[in-house]
């Protein structure tokens with residue numbers, strides 16, 4: 001059985017295998033590969049492709065999560081919920097009631113992702129960070145302070161490069177990014 005060397009990208013709800021093209025399989029050590037393709041600005045193009053892929057793949061997952069928490073705890077109207085490529089903020093609510101969630105939360109534990117969804121849903125009730133706002137959050141997640149703390153301490157680790165692992169993989173059922181090229 002031929003082995004395909006590649007990278008495993010781990011999300012909290014799934015993992016993806018990024019296969020390296022055959023001609024590049026032996027050209028790079030893993031750290032060199034990550035540095036070459038994910039570590040700096042030159043690699044913007046590849047990062048962009050992976051981001052686009054992850055956002056598309058997980059659109060329903062986000063919509064379902066928001067819908068579920070809204071139905072159960074908030075019962076508010078919103079326009080849409082979408083993953084964004086934001087690096088500074090993990091979530092935001094626009095004045096048009098659009099919920100934006102950073103796709104980087106796919107790299108965080110599921111609870112953290114859900115917390116940010118709940119946080120933005122609570123803004124549908126209170127468009128500020130008042131006591132009343134936090135009371136809405138607390139009603140759903142009494143332990144929310146530990147998630148805020150987690151994000152402050154670990155938010156910077158939620159990047160594609162930090163969540164890759166080198167694997168030698170031969171499972172045909174694995175998913176491949178079609179357009180990732182190692183050259």
Ligand SMILES: [Zn+2]
Pocket residue numbers: 119123128129
């Ligand atoms: Zn907020």
